């Protein structure tokens with residue numbers, strides 16, 4: 166059975182099979198609904214069902230509470246339709262400009278930049294390129310239909326290779342392999358580009374770039390892309406880690422600060438050890454933003470990394486610093502642990 170979905174306020178329409186999610190059907194039809202993890206954990210795809218009925222596959226309560234569901238809200242990445250629907254969702258212009266493709270790639274280099282961070286570069290087949298927006302991610306297609314997402318750290322303006330920043334999660338299906346058996350010249354298949362976390366180039370608002378850990382990857386792509394475009398937009402990067410070694414490209418950020426007049430870098434460490442001799446900012450990275458910029462009403466925020474950092478930043482920036490909710494853009498790096506949290 167097929168249902169008709171109408172999106173408000175745009176009026177765009179698409180059809181949805183009864184066994185597919187509203188988001189999957191929208192992506193198939195080239196309708197740009199916002200999304201991130203596609204697993205019911207990050208809430209980027211949350212919208213409203215104005216008429217018709219949906220049921221949700223398993224999702225995290227923190228992404229969509231029972232009260233929100235009762236009030237007609239839905240997570241379109243795990244909602245299936247039971248009738249024609251009219252939904253309310255903010256569409257993302259430009260999200261379907263570049264086709265999502267499946268591609269083989271060859272691991273070109275694996276470089277350990279911190280005890281738990283590897284920078285992996287990927288070579289595409291000859292004459293192939295991947296077109297994407299700065300901030301988007303790709304999904305590796307593993308055995309048994311499993312997939313893992315990684316943000317592209319290289320800017321779209323650069324020819325190959327593609328670059329990814331991968332943090333080891335002990336016990337993790339993919340990263341255990343990356344940190345043990347994976348080697349240069351191995352083949353990995355991926356699908357991409359994905360996601361609606363990318364720089365909105367039609368705005369000239371000053372940008373707060375908030376990264377935790379390897380959340381720096383898409384932020385790096387955004388900074389390098391804007392630099393390649395000769396953009397003069399003010400950018401302030403807050404990069405948070407537990408210890409200084411977590412800021413595995415600190416020297417690059419300091420170099421940007423020295424040469425780019427519109428760029429400021431604020432490294433923030435939450436759990437330095439005495440032997441780190443850390444004398445910079447300390448505490449939670451999003452709290453550092455709030456201390457420096459108590460009024461975010463004229464800013465755009467791009468936040469990426471640990472879900473707890475992204476969630477806290479959105480909640481507190483909107484509630485306490487007057488950031489307009491629709492000027493907060495984010496990708497939360499959810500993992501199996503977040504998806505199966507009880």
Ligand SMILES: Cc1cc2nc3c(=O)[nH]c(=O)nc-3n(C[C@H](O)[C@H](O)[C@H](O)COP(=O)(O)OP(=O)(O)OC[C@H]3O[C@@H](n4cnc5c(N)ncnc54)[C@H](O)[C@@H]3O)c2cc1C
Nearest residue numbers: 202314315316331332336337338339340498500501502505
């Ligand atoms: C949009 C997006 C972009 C991302 N980009 C990046 C990036 O650029 N860099 C990056 O480092 N990461 C990124 N991630 C996270 C990445 O996709 C993986 O989730 C992460 O690398 C872990 O993968 P894994 O297979 O090694 O671990 P998983 O198999 O996902 O396991 C993760 C942890 O959960 C535990 N676990 C596994 N199964 C369960 C279960 N059923 N219940 C409880 N615990 C469980 C494991 O022991 C492990 O500690 C991104 C995620 C998203 C959604």
